[in-house]
Amino acid sequence: MQQSNSKLMRIVPPVLLIVALIAIWWVAIARSENHIFPTPPEVASGAWALLQDGTLLQHIEASLLRVEMGFGLAFLVAVPLGLWMGWVSGAYFTLNPLFQMLRPISPIAWIPVAILWFGVGDFSPIFLIFVSSVFPMMVQTTMGVRTIDRRYLRAAANFGVSRWVLFTRVVIPAVLPEIIIGMRIGLGVAWLVVVAAEMIALNSGLGYLIMDSRNAGNRYDLVIASMIIIGVIGLLLDGLTRLLEQLSIVKWRYVR
Template identity: 50%
Template sequence: MGARLFRVLAVPVILILLWQGFSMLGYVRPAILPSPVAIIERLWLYLLPGQSFAESTGVLDWLQSSELLSDMFASLHRVVLGFVVGAGLALPLGLLMGTDRRVEGLLDPLVQFLRPIPPIAYIPLAILWFGLGDPPAIFLIAIGAFFPVLINTITGVRNVDSIYVRAATNLGAGRMTMFRRVILPAATPYILTGMRIGIGTAFIVVIVAEMIAVNSGLGYRILEAREYLWSDKVIAGMIAIGTLGLAIDVGVNRLNNHLLRWHRGIES
């Protein structure tokens, strides 16, 4: 365990020490690249609650007085709403397209035309349609989550082993029973993979959307710091984004593993 931890941390620690050393020797301008110590100090100030606990009305109010926690909550709130909208539309549509060739034939050309367009390209339309604030951000996030879930759901349904279908048919399974007991369970690994990709895409999109259309969240705070040339706060915000994104991915991956305990190749 100790040797493994050393291998994981050795290179990052050496790079950080070199970075700090070059900063202390004056080889790196603080305005361009602040030292690790300066970034940690800024991150701590960013995290620190803006009021004392006695001045707050409760624990939640005290935590939300922290600029960092408030921004993280705002970004996470938008990601969850946008992902629910995008995945909620993509999942039934993907199941329908996967099980019905006629529906797929009608909708697939439109899907393949829209899929390569990045969500960022919709920003002008989103602002025109919804104005500024949360609605355009949620719209963009929903687009970012929609296509990974849709494509993976269709692929999952299409890749159901024909042996299972024939066996269920020979046992007299009807259309709904076939869908509920054979197709949906067999496609679940693909669907959950699509959801993991979709929520990762949604988190990327929310940062871009917050830089354009809203005045809160981690993306907005990074853009604000850039305008004031606060390089340390920019990097502190990037660290916060990476930490939150990693936490989301780990959480979704563990949920997937828990839901797929029955699936071959997944250890319980």
């Protein structure tokens, strides 16, 4: 019973907040007599029309596919590189200054370079997603290795395990929580960047849908609907990533 109440307390307040914001939005539009900005029913009607003819799903699939490819490539590069930099001091002190110099550069600043290198096809947003998500995962993984509690390493050393076994059986499991945090940050940035890239250089995806709706007769109902869908998908992606935190191999580091 107590567990059920706890779940309700986590669900009910945010739902009530969203309902209240929608109500405020609806009342504000009705009182202002603004005929340009859409009401919630108009947004829902526009989104439903796109859903019925399949256009909305096509744009969602295009955006998700680009994020999947760019983020997947970033993961394959960032995690092994981060583990190596965290484990080998020479690699860390050699490469870290370069990556710390590149990391603050906004992914949006890479858009002209991406278009110059890859044109206006799918490779440009995939590259931008890669650049935006590789650094958070790499830095988080590196710091996770370098901040491992030395008790684990000393305990393993007392058993005379090899350096390779120490790395694979102790270091990697211990750093998994930090890797997941890096994945959450990287995935959030990747989803943000793909929408921005689609506004500029593509003819499909949710970012393109926003710009196309704005230019095609000021369809602000579709603009707002696209923005809401982007937010909902971002929330779902973060929730899926957080499920990894429930794995037993991830939890063991926090056992006292």
